[in-house]
Amino acid sequence: MRMRKVPWAVEYLEKSQRLEKEPAKWKGKWHNRLHTKDLHVEIGCGKGQYSLDMAKMYPESGFIAIEKNESASGIAAKKFDEDPAEKKLALIVEDAADLGEWFKEGEVDVIHLNFSDPWPKKRYAKRRLSSDSFIRQYLQVLSDSGRIEMKTDNGALFEYSVLMFLDYGFRLKDFQVDFRKEEHPEDAITEYEAKFIEKGQPIYRAVFQKK
Template sequence: MRLRHKPYAKEKLEAYPHFVVPSPEEWKGRWAERFGNDKPIHIEIGCGKGQFIINMAKQFPAINFIGIELQTSVIVSALEKQIEEELPNVQFMQVDAKDLTNYFAPGEVDRIHLTFSDPWPKNRHEKRRLTYKSFLSVYKAILHDKGELHFKTDNQGLFEYSLTSFSHYPASLTHVYLDLHNSDVEDNVMTEYEEKFSQKGNRIYKAVIQFKA
């Protein structure tokens, strides 16, 4: 899907350094200071326009949330939601997921959310998939020993690929849902894509994993 360029986006992101972290590497190992508390930290990789992370933060005020998004014209929409809500437990970072060890100390993150990531369906793009083994190594490095990776998608091919990727890595699948919206899961918070695809009748898949030591 082609992104609509927003010429004001960069300037707006820079105008809100209290919401969009300007130098995230400076906070590595110190995110409790940034938030002003030692609550658990959950991050969403590819937070898009911010619907999921904003609603999660409202529903779970005892958790600190960090939304990570690389696209300027996308993350500015998430920022605009935060400007309206002014939630104390939400921050944003415009960085690449492959570099997360530059911004988080080992064990500093309690949960990672991968929500409707780009499936990169062509074989030559496998290494770009956020459940490829190199990304899993990054997640393991920053997650707490009992931390979890929560992965949701409507793309069956990506889901099957991801389950295989998880099985080849030292990790345990704790939950697998082949039809999330018709499961016993309560309080599921939906992303923009999740709402769109589920309204079309698409099945939503979810997996939860824990990495082994």
């Protein structure tokens, strides 16, 4: 689903308090920057609702939302700026392919992959957020007890990702093929997720533990 261009997004991003224009500058210093004990990174945050809600639910934790689309991230930036929970939130508007340059080895506690683009064609498999080059970087930046929390509506992407993460030595800590069948007040609902729930579609979820 292609996002409609938001005319004010680029201009807004320029003045946003939450936008981190030089993420590499904070490598190894994100905990201090966000005054937090544990660090969560959401890749492909879209309009940012998940990171914002999670930051409110877990005030002790810091959340860094990464989104490469300027229209979506412009909306996320505005939401973050307008909310009092904003202090533990940062936004990076870049392609997460450079993730390893922004975080020190072992600096990140949790990586969230929510409704990532499935890229079903084999020739675009490298763009999947659970493909080799991304997983190698996750292994590098995650702490020893770090984990990846993944949700998707896409069965094929889910199967692919489970096999990939297991192949790279992650342990499957949690696994559901209809996550929202039960109440999960500990986990916020993303924008995409809300649409799938409304349509009655099941949500696949897995948690992969590094060690």
